[in-house]
Amino acid sequence: MPAAIDFYFDFSSPYGYFASERIDELAARYGRTVEWHPILLGAVFKVTGSAPLPELPLKGEYALRDIPRTARHLGIPFRPPAVFPIATLNPARGFYWLRQRDAKLARAFAQVCYRAYFAEGIDISDPERLAVFADSLGLDRDAFAAGLGDAAVKEQLRQANERAIARGVFGSPFIIVDGEPFWGSDRLAQVEKWLQMGGF
Amino acid sequence: MPAAIDFYFDFSSPYGYFASERIDELAARYGRTVEWHPILLGAVFKVTGSAPLPELPLKGEYALRDIPRTARHLGIPFRPPAVFPIATLNPARGFYWLRQRDAKLARAFAQVCYRAYFAEGIDISDPERLAVFADSLGLDRDAFAAGLGDAAVKEQLRQANERAIARGVFGSPFIIVDGEPFWGSDRLAQVEKWLQMGGF
Numbered sequence: 533m534p535a536a537i538d539f540y541f542d543f544s545s546p547y548g549y550f551a552s553e554r555i556d557e558l559a560a561r562y563g564r565t566v567e568w569h570p571i572l573l574g575a576v577f578k579v580t581g582s583a584p585l586p587e588l589p590l591k592g593e594y595a596l597r598d599i600p601r602t603a604r605h606l607g608i609p610f611r612p613p614a615v616f617p618i619a620t621l622n623p624a625r626g627f628y629w630l631r632q633r634d635a636k637l638a639r640a641f642a643q644v645c646y647r648a649y650f651a652e653g654i655d656i657s658d659p660e661r662l663a664v665f666a667d668s669l670g671l672d673r674d675a676f677a678a679g680l681g682d683a684a685v686k687e688q689l690r691q692a693n694e695r696a697i698a699r700g701v702f703g704s705p706f707i708i709v710d711g712e713p714f715w716g717s718d719r720l721a722q723v724e725k726w727l728q729m730g731g732f
Numbered sequence: 733m734p735a736a737i738d739f740y741f742d743f744s745s746p747y748g749y750f751a752s753e754r755i756d757e758l759a760a761r762y763g764r765t766v767e768w769h770p771i772l773l774g775a776v777f778k779v780t781g782s783a784p785l786p787e788l789p790l791k792g793e794y795a796l797r798d799i800p801r802t803a804r805h806l807g808i809p810f811r812p813p814a815v816f817p818i819a820t821l822n823p824a825r826g827f828y829w830l831r832q833r834d835a836k837l838a839r840a841f842a843q844v845c846y847r848a849y850f851a852e853g854i855d856i857s858d859p860e861r862l863a864v865f866a867d868s869l870g871l872d873r874d875a876f877a878a879g880l881g882d883a884a885v886k887e888q889l890r891q892a893n894e895r896a897i898a899r900g901v902f903g904s905p906f907i908i909v910d911g912e913p914f915w916g917s918d919r920l921a922q923v924e925k926w927l928q929m930g931g932f
Contacts, residue, residue: 590780605922605932732801
């Protein structure tokens with residue numbers, strides 16, 4: 533069986549959200565699965581010296597136009613969140629806590645989080661909100677809430693960030709196919725061609 | 733007649749080169765012309781705090797992979813130049829000197845420069861090389877060489893940089909269609925849809 537595609541993203545990244553709505557289906561067309569890796573761009577920015585989009589002069593203003601337009605272009609539901617960006621420590625930890633138990637459920641949780649934040653404007657940095665999602669996925673709410681503070685989960689997220697940086701990840705989404713890196717939701721056509729032709 | 737599309741680029745920008753190979757044809761399909769505006773990203777980076785791609789940690793290494801791959805994806809001839817980036821003061825000044833005389837010739841000169849640098853590895857920062865291009869376009873070589881130092885031409889380039897920054901240009905290529913900004917050669921599909929539908 534061919535190796536999974538690696539999909540790195542931050543829960544506060546709109547372009548990561550766009551890719552999350554396409555990547556599994558795209559991979560499946562070529563018999564591939566996707567491993568989802570939430571990371572914290574804050575950790576990455578310490579290495580690159582970059583900053584969240586809204587803080588970047590000129591580029592920040594442009595992004596506020598490009599993001600909703602790109603959503604319309606792709607036909608993906610999108611509503612600009614009232615607070616952007618947000619701290620994504622909690623959804624990322626929630627993901628890794630869940631993944632220890634059930635990888636499919638973790639992926640479902642990630643999708644619920646992304647859609648809640650970018651299509652419904654729900655603040656997914658709030659652990660209470662995340663516990664409601666966990667509940668709706670049939671999980672024990674209290675165990676989930678406790679899991680967000682779990683030392684092993686914190687360590688998993690720390691390692692995910694470190695491994696991402698070691699692999700050259702500097703933004704979100706970042707997709708690695710058989711060692712080939714692709715940055716941005718606008719690279720999905722190249723990802724598809726790579727899968728189809730085994731490189732080009 | 734509808735307004736021209738504005739195409740901002742730096743002669744040292746590979747993604748600007750990719751867009752330059754598509755933009756006129758794309759615009760013409762919708763009855764539009766393109767005004768080419770070479771600028772100096774160095775002037776822009778003073779405002780944004782950014783830097784040339786090869787200097788950016790992680791992103792620089794990625795770009796060296798993404799650029800030739802994107803060229804192959806688009807089917808555009810590309811050979812990684814030995815020196816990258818280069819100072820683009822001279823080709824930009826040459827363009828504005830020519831544009832005072834003949835806008836079509838200026839555009840032809842820009843295309844010759846871009847292809848020479850990115851498809852043939854010719855150092856287009858060198859005024860001697862540029863004079864050869866001018867000669868091949870039927871221009872007086874000495875007048876062109878003198879034009880590169882012309883005060884009015886320097887002023888035009890300075891104003892082009894200033895106007896670009898005032899309009900929010902922070903990278904290359906940057907395309908403005910009826911006030912709507914698009915950054916990157918990967919936004920050409922959105923530019924096309926915008927032209928086709930008059931916005932979306």
